[in-house]
Amino acid sequence: MKYCKKCQCETIRLPNSNNRCKPCANATSTVYRLANPEKAKADCAAWRKANPEKNKEWRAANPEKHRESVKASQKAKAEKFALYEAYYLANHPRVNPSINSVN
Numbered sequence: 001m002k003y004c005k006k007c008q009c010e011t012i013r014l015p016n017s018n019n020r021c022k023p024c025a026n027a028t029s030t031v032y033r034l035a036n037p038e039k040a041k042a043d044c045a046a047w048r049k050a051n052p053e054k055n056k057e058w059r060a061a062n063p064e065k066h067r068e069s070v071k072a073s074q075k076a077k078a079e080k081f082a083l084y085e086a087y088y089l090a091n092h093p094r095v096n097p098s099i100n101s102v103n
Helices: 022-035 037-050 052-061 063-091
Strands: 002-004 009-011
Touching: 009 022, 022 037, 037 052, 052 063
Parallel strands: none
Antiparallel strands: 002 009
16 A cells, blocks of 8 residues: 555555556546547447456356346336437327428
């Protein structure tokens, strides 16, 4: 444990992140992921593809967390589809004849 001048506390140093303390490294990566969501998703997908055995190990070790994440993903997809369907039904002239289509 070393003292971090930025955090003003004793913390663990991470060797793979330029020897920064763990809270500082987490904060920096969170800011980057929020600023670059497409790059962050691509990086995550590339890591998952390169490390399938680690994914299997994590799922086996954390079945409840895995189930919760799958359920949350399914719920988000269902909500997104429902919004799309409502938009389509309201704005498509074949489905909603009350919309005046331009001929």
